[in-house]
Amino acid sequence: MDARSAIPVTLPRANPTISYWQEPPDPEIADYLSSKQVPEIADTVIIGSGITGTFVAWNLLQTPDHGKIVMLEARQACSGATGRNGGHTKGASYRSFHDNAHSIGTEEAIKIARLEYDNIKAVHAFAREHNIDCDLFSGDTVDIIYDQAQWDTGVKSIEAMRKAMPELLDTVAGYKIWSKEEAKEKFYAKGEECVGAISYEAGSLSAYKFVIGVLKMVVKSGLELFTNTPATKVEKREDGTWSVQTSRGVVIAKRVVLATNGYTGFLCEKFQGKIVPLRGQITAHRPGTNQPVSGLPTTYSFIYKNGYEYMIPRPQGTKYAGDIIMGGGLVMAKDEGLNEFGTTDDTTINEEISSYLTATTPRYFGSNWGDDHEDSRIRKQWTGIMGYSPDGFPFIGEVPGEKNLWMAASFQGHGMVLCFLCARALVAMMGGEEEKLASWFPEAFKVSEERLKKKFAGRLHTKHLDIETKP
Numbered sequence: 001m002d003a004r005s006a007i008p009v010t011l012p013r014a015n016p017t018i019s020y021w022q023e024p025p026d027p028e029i030a031d032y033l034s035s036k037q038v039p040e041i042a043d044t045v046i047i048g049s050g051i052t053g054t055f056v057a058w059n060l061l062q063t064p065d066h067g068k069i070v071m072l073e074a075r076q077a078c079s080g081a082t083g084r085n086g087g088h089t090k091g092a093s094y095r096s097f098h099d100n101a102h103s104i105g106t107e108e109a110i111k112i113a114r115l116e117y118d119n120i121k122a123v124h125a126f127a128r129e130h131n132i133d134c135d136l137f138s139g140d141t142v143d144i145i146y147d148q149a150q151w152d153t154g155v156k157s158i159e160a161m162r163k164a165m166p167e168l169l170d171t172v173a174g175y176k177i178w179s180k181e182e183a184k185e186k187f188y189a190k191g192e193e194c195v196g197a198i199s200y201e202a203g204s205l206s207a208y209k210f211v212i213g214v215l216k217m218v219v220k221s222g223l224e225l226f227t228n229t230p231a232t233k234v235e236k237r238e239d240g241t242w243s244v245q246t247s248r249g250v251v252i253a254k255r256v257v258l259a260t261n262g263y264t265g266f267l268c269e270k271f272q273g274k275i276v277p278l279r280g281q282i283t284a285h286r287p288g289t290n291q292p293v294s295g296l297p298t299t300y301s302f303i304y305k306n307g308y309e310y311m312i313p314r315p316q317g318t319k320y321a322g323d324i325i326m327g328g329g330l331v332m333a334k335d336e337g338l339n340e341f342g343t344t345d346d347t348t349i350n351e352e353i354s355s356y357l358t359a360t361t362p363r364y365f366g367s368n369w370g371d372d373h374e375d376s377r378i379r380k381q382w383t384g385i386m387g388y389s390p391d392g393f394p395f396i397g398e399v400p401g402e403k404n405l406w407m408a409a410s411f412q413g414h415g416m417v418l419c420f421l422c423a424r425a426l427v428a429m430m431g432g433e434e435e436k437l438a439s440w441f442p443e444a445f446k447v448s449e450e451r452l453k454k455k456f457a458g459r460l461h462t463k464h465l466d467i468e469t470k471p
């Protein structure tokens, strides 16, 4: 792992695989340029147009005297992790609660679980309130669990959550536990024999369509957006301002926000080896002939001894309704996926992961899968780059020792339940209102010198992937 985290982080690569959601790319905003060259000066430069950068922009635009805000994006708009993810708005907080309570205390663990739940609700509410067409599904998810130890830990963790937050039994800690027989009937899991199932509130959306919708709003409100414009260097100037070099000129800014997730180490050396890129892979399956005609009623995860898959059925009334988006399979690659760490190459797929993911649907659904669709099982597959930190938490705040260089990055495989509220928290910090965050924002998410000293202990701390720590 040391060798993988030492690989120099690069800029986002040219010609990435194209995700299901980006077909077609949005004609209005994908290649948007506010002008041919970047402006000479700006109040704030945001680097990155994923969900984080976009909501930093949205929140800044709500503040008085926000001045000129410029956003730089290396490739097309929203073409990083956000434009190529599973779109699962699923907290699965019980899977990390126990570890979090142990490592950072129960109070912080409760804050994280609440933030994840609140983030899901806030994203869904935002999409509805602003009428963003993003294939939103608000409903339940289910974890089908195949390993007894995973099951025991999960049930124990749910008990701990219920005890720690009795006032939130219907929301944050609102889990339902199902037997193996119930899992087969209610959730169609008639393939491999499971131990049982756990269901709870979650949802899904096209993160690409969602963020593109918000980008259109912020551009209308005055954001200057430069797509296909990589920031190649960020340097502090003697007068305390920042110079950002780009392929379309240099912009001098009072402050800069790195919303660059897995790519942060390229622009900010301090994060080389501290935010390690991890390539994730997804396959989109056409539904088998025995899948329910009205579509599956929940989203899914399939959890086994040392890993898991996540699965989102495309909601009724959307393009390719009934299709199944299946991501995961990392540990099935050579050396349990070690070579997927440290790479920023989303121009290719991993063939081993591809073969494994392709076989998952009939294996999990058994007779409820049936024959493959006449046009073949797989409609599309693609990859994307996440960012992982040694302690498994995002880095939010001002970069230590770098006044007016701000960041919100490293959301693991979990940004759809973190980024919206982390962007809000960052903008409060930038506005000098950090004390207002005390009641809800976890200290563990704030960037600090202390956290920058942490190293990956063996394999990544992959609590959201549930991979065992490997030397």
Ligand SMILES: Cc1cc2nc3c(=O)[nH]c(=O)nc-3n(C[C@H](O)[C@H](O)[C@H](O)COP(=O)(O)OP(=O)(O)OC[C@H]3O[C@@H](n4cnc5c(N)ncnc54)[C@H](O)[C@@H]3O)c2cc1C
Pocket (backbone or CB within 6 Å): 011, 012, 047, 048, 049, 050, 051, 052, 053, 072, 073, 074, 075, 077, 078, 079, 080, 081, 082, 083, 084, 085, 086, 087, 088, 089, 090, 229, 230, 231, 232, 259, 260, 261, 262, 263, 264, 266, 267, 279, 280, 281, 282, 310, 327, 383, 384, 385, 386, 408, 409, 410, 411, 412, 413, 414, 415, 416, 417, 419
């Ligand atoms: C395959 C895959 C599946 C996933 N599935 C899920 C899921 O189902 N649910 C979930 O919660 N999370 C999921 N995630 C994680 C989630 O997508 C991320 O945590 C989240 O999108 C992070 O958003 P972001 O805006 O911080 O980063 P990104 O969306 O990666 O945005 C960063 C942007 O910065 C740009 N950039 C970087 N460097 C530069 C530079 N120097 N100059 C200009 N631009 C630059 C990049 O091009 C990119 O567009 C998944 C991720 C992947 C890759």
